[in-house]
Amino acid sequence: MADPIHLLLLDHDLSIRRRYASILEEEGCVCEFALSGQEALWRLGQPGIDGVIADSTAPGMAALDLAGAPGQSPCLLLFSLTPENERHREPCRPASCLWLRQPVVDKQLRIALSMVFDTADKIGERPHLDEAAILAHEFRSPLASLRTTAETLRKGYYGELSAFQQTAVESIERNSGYLQDTINCVGHMYQLENKPITGVKEVVDLLSEVVEPIIARPEYRDNRKGMRLTLHAPEPLRVVGNWGLLRIVLKNLINNAIKYGHRDTDIQIRVEQSGRQAMMCVRNEGIGIPAADLGRLFQRFGRLRLPGSEGIKGSGLGLYLCRRIVELFGGSIVVQSEPGQYAEFRVFLDRAR
Amino acid sequence: MEKKILLVDDDKDLLRDLEVVLTAHGYQVQQAHSATAGLRAALAYRPDVIILDVMMEKDTAGFEFVYQLRSEREASRYKEIRDTPVIFLTAIHQVTNFRFSLNEQASFLPPTHAMLTKPVQIEVLLAKLNELY
Numbered sequence: 001m002a003d004p005i006h007l008l009l010l011d012h013d014l015s016i017r018r019r020y021a022s023i024l025e026e027e028g029c030v031c032e033f034a035l036s037g038q039e040a041l042w043r044l045g046q047p048g049i050d051g052v053i054a055d056s057t058a059p060g061m062a063a064l065d066l067a068g069a070p071g072q073s074p075c076l077l078l079f080s081l082t083p084e085n086e087r088h089r090e091p092c093r094p095a096s097c098l099w100l101r102q103p104v105v106d107k108q109l110r111i112a113l114s115m116v117f118d119t120a121d122k123i124g125e126r127p128h129l130d131e132a133a134i135l136a137h138e139f140r141s142p143l144a145s146l147r148t149t150a151e152t153l154r155k156g157y158y159g160e161l162s163a164f165q166q167t168a169v170e171s172i173e174r175n176s177g178y179l180q181d182t183i184n185c186v187g188h189m190y191q192l193e194n195k196p197i198t199g200v201k202e203v204v205d206l207l208s209e210v211v212e213p214i215i216a217r218p219e220y221r222d223n224r225k226g227m228r229l230t231l232h233a234p235e236p237l238r239v240v241g242n243w244g245l246l247r248i249v250l251k252n253l254i255n256n257a258i259k260y261g262h263r264d265t266d267i268q269i270r271v272e273q274s275g276r277q278a279m280m281c282v283r284n285e286g287i288g289i290p291a292a293d294l295g296r297l298f299q300r301f302g303r304l305r306l307p308g309s310e311g312i313k314g315s316g317l318g319l320y321l322c323r324r325i326v327e328l329f330g331g332s333i334v335v336q337s338e339p340g341q342y343a344e345f346r347v348f349l350d351r352a353r
Numbered sequence: 354m355e356k357k358i359l360l361v362d363d364d365k366d367l368l369r370d371l372e373v374v375l376t377a378h379g380y381q382v383q384q385a386h387s388a389t390a391g392l393r394a395a396l397a398y399r400p401d402v403i404i405l406d407v408m409m410e411k412d413t414a415g416f417e418f419v420y421q422l423r424s425e426r427e428a429s430r431y432k433e434i435r436d437t438p439v440i441f442l443t444a445i446h447q448v449t450n451f452r453f454s455l456n457e458q459a460s461f462l463p464p465t466h467a468m469l470t471k472p473v474q475i476e477v478l479l480a481k482l483n484e485l486y
Contacts, residue, residue, distance in 0.1 A: 140444040144471030145367045152370040157377055218477050
């Protein structure tokens with residue numbers, strides 16, 4: 001069994017200390033107490049403390065100094081009554097600390113504990129938006145703005161456009177969409193490279209947590225090509241995966257089905273058992289893929305130049321990303337196609353027991 | 354009566370587009386370009402809905418906005434507008450920090466009405482607003 005986590009509780013309010021201590025001890029932690037910041041700093045100078053729980057606004061308190069205490073890098077859980085003291089947070093940013101707003105309910109404390117000591121610490125997550133998220137945001141944000149402007153123009157909110165102008169605006173929309181897909185894929189790939197599987201593996205119901213929320217989205221349901229999404233799923237199916245990542249897989253497959261599909265046809269989505277595995281399948285009627293190219297499809301930048309796909313842009317990362325995600329969970333992805341007729345992608349995942 | 358919407362985002366280009374669209378659909382719109390200005394405007398304007406960005410003057414300004422608005426302190430300045438529906442509209446795609454997680458089950462954010470990702474399709478935004486009223 002792992003060593004218990006030793007926590008130092010710093011709060012001048014005895015009843016709060018007792019309440020937290022009783023929850024934390026139930027979770028297998030060993031708690032020590034400090035009544036003042038000075039006392040806590042002294043205790044942190046001694047070995048054996050894994051984390052500190054403190055109220056950031058207690059009078060005469062030095063909880064924030066704890067973050068910068070020399071030679072120590074304790075995980076901090078800081079409680080704060082007011083959100084106004086954002087400036088106090090700055091010094092804590094380098095530390096692995098977590099802010100909870102008081103009053104903290106038991107469940108929050110338990111989750112926080114598990115995040116800080118099981119996940120946050122090991123994966124190196126930080127309690128603020130991480131750098132990758134901020135960088136991705138810096139790319140996505142102006143692009144999103146551009147798309148909205150183009151959409152607003154195309155729909156005539158700024159006045160009627162001529163057919164010629166309409167075409168130009170559509171190309172702005174299409175190209176910014178392409179750029180956006182690429183940025184999304186790169187962002188997801190970056191995350192996969194930096195995230196150990198233990199952090200993301202969970203039991204997921206394919207139908208209610210992955211397929212249904214995605215196909216209900218207006219961008220798919222009311223897609224521009226008038227393609228209908230049909231779902232065949234006889235029963236809920238629980239698999240080993242991650243809801244967020246599996247949604248990325250399905251979104252990529254549906255995006256492709258729309259991109260390379262014939263107008264006004266069906267996109268069939270099936271979720272069913274396949275022996276000890278579960279299968280999620282997306283099939284479209286469209287330009288399909290020649291047999292000779294099937295092997296290249298899941299490679300990085302493996303985008304094909306198919307007859308009929310001229311003018312359709314893609315990053316060549318989407319299917320690569322799908323394969324990486326599916327393989328992360330011990331699954332597989334395969335494709336069948338008849339050029340000019342259809343393409344069918346099947347994802348196989350282990351069923352959860 | 355026309356419903357009042359407060360748009361809070363530091364992206365003025367986007368707000369210009371949204372204002373044009375929403376006004377065309379019969380909403381009364383006011384803009385604020387930071388979380389601080391947004392909170393002030395919310396007090397003065399008493400909107401029926403607030404549409405809110407996340408990353409403004411600070412990475413998490415939008416989240417803090419909601420904490421302040423929803424504050425249950427007796428002395429809160431925002432007591433009377435505490436329950437105003439809030440729709441997040443953000444380009445933050447994935448947040449690893451669970452406190453600000455986009456996964457509602459793991460988030461400690463006070464309740465908001467919706468979390469929409471930029472670029473939002475106009476129809477999607479209008480449908481969300483329709484759901485509210």
